[in-house]
Amino acid sequence: MNLLRVIKLVAANLQGVIVSLQPVVQASRFDLRRQGCRSIAAGVNGRIACLLASLVVLSSCEEKSEVVVAETRAATTRDKAPKLFATSDERFRDAKPSPVKGATPAGWLVRPASQFRLLNYGFGESGLGEVWVSIASGSVLDNVNRWLKQFGAAPVDQAGLAKLRVVPIAGTTGTWVEAEGEYASGMGAGPKPGYALAGVVTSLGGRIVTVKMVGPKAEVEAARPVLEHFAKGLKIAE
Numbered sequence: 542m543n544l545l546r547v548i549k550l551v552a553a554n555l556q557g558v559i560v561s562l563q564p565v566v567q568a569s570r571f572d573l574r575r576q577g578c579r580s581i582a583a584g585v586n587g588r589i590a591c592l593l594a595s596l597v598v599l600s601s602c603e604e605k606s607e608v609v610v611a612e613t614r615a616a617t618t619r620d621k622a623p624k625l626f627a628t629s630d631e632r633f634r635d636a637k638p639s640p641v642k643g644a645t646p647a648g649w650l651v652r653p654a655s656q657f658r659l660l661n662y663g664f665g666e667s668g669l670g671e672v673w674v675s676i677a678s679g680s681v682l683d684n685v686n687r688w689l690k691q692f693g694a695a696p697v698d699q700a701g702l703a704k705l706r707v708v709p710i711a712g713t714t715g716t717w718v719e720a721e722g723e724y725a726s727g728m729g730a731g732p733k734p735g736y737a738l739a740g741v742v743t744s745l746g747g748r749i750v751t752v753k754m755v756g757p758k759a760e761v762e763a764a765r766p767v768l769e770h771f772a773k774g775l776k777i778a779e
Contacts, residue, residue, distance in 0.1 A: 640778045641674050641711075641750065646767050664764055670756030672768065674775065677742075677749045684742045684751055685718050691727065692720035692738060708741055711750065711775040715743030721758055737761035741772045750777070 639659040645651055649672065650663040660674040677684050685705070686696040697705070706717040717740075724736035739761055740753040752772045754761055 638778070640676070642776045642778065643674065643771060644774055646771050648767075664754075665756050665760035667757050667760060670754070670760045670764065672752070672754045672771075675751045675753070677751050679749060681716055681742050681744055681749065684749060685716060688718055688738060688740065688742075688753070689720055691725055692722045692736075693725075694720050694722070708769055709773040710741050710743050710752065711745060711772070711777050713743055713745055715741040715750075715752075715772070717741055717769075721761075724755060726755075739765050739768055741769075745777060750775075 639654060641659045643660055645662065646664075648664060652658075652661040652663055654661050657675055658673040659676065662672040664670040664672060679687075682697070682699060682702050685702060689696055702716060707714045708717045709715075719737070719739050721737040722734075724733045724738070725731075735758055736755060737758040738753070738755050740751060742749065742751050744750075752768070752775070754764065754768050756764075
């Protein structure tokens with residue numbers, strides 16, 4: 542309770558006690574009836590009780606002493622200076638850098654990375670185009686067929702996979718995949734008609750690396766050469 546409020550409360554109760562005592566004095570002077578004096582005395586007792594309670598509260602309102610922390614420790618290699626404008630990749634992936642590095646093509650917008658999008662970009666005038674680089678599970682064939690399924694295309698077998706175009710990626714080669722039609726990502730979003738896919742899937746160092754572009758058909762078709770050049774220039778950290 543605020544100290545000033547307590548003081549005001551005590552003063553108010555003191556004033557009330559004094560006012561309440563006036564009828565008692567008058568009662569003794571004019572010999573009022575005994576029952577009336579008892580009622581007045583009860584009121585006085587109540588005022589006194591309130592006054593005593595206020596004094597107890599006042600006594601507890603002691604100013605707290607200042608607490609000073611003097612404990613120190615030596616800095617270690619685990620202590621790092623905070624970084625302003627850190628990416629999601631830096632904040633949420635235990636400060637581990639992405640194992641995939643690439644030069645951002647002109648006109649692409651860098652977006653926050655995540656656990657599943659090691660590199661993440663937007664492209665196209667519509668603002669709907671997306672490009673991302675991932676390390677996926679499964680095999681090259683599994684990922685190619687997963688992408689085809691998202692566009693309602695028929696899956697391919699190992700023989701069909703071997704017939705697909707091969708392009709450079711990160712110092713090796715990968716399978717180039719294209720599809721178009723209604724895109725259903727399977728991530729809770731509704732189907733998107735008039736979309737297209739272009740991408741590369743490869744096995745590198747025991748890991749499946751994918752570069753995937755999706756967006757409105759015309760924008761994907763125009764950006765395919767840029768995507769191919771981007772995939773070729775990727776680098777994988779040792």
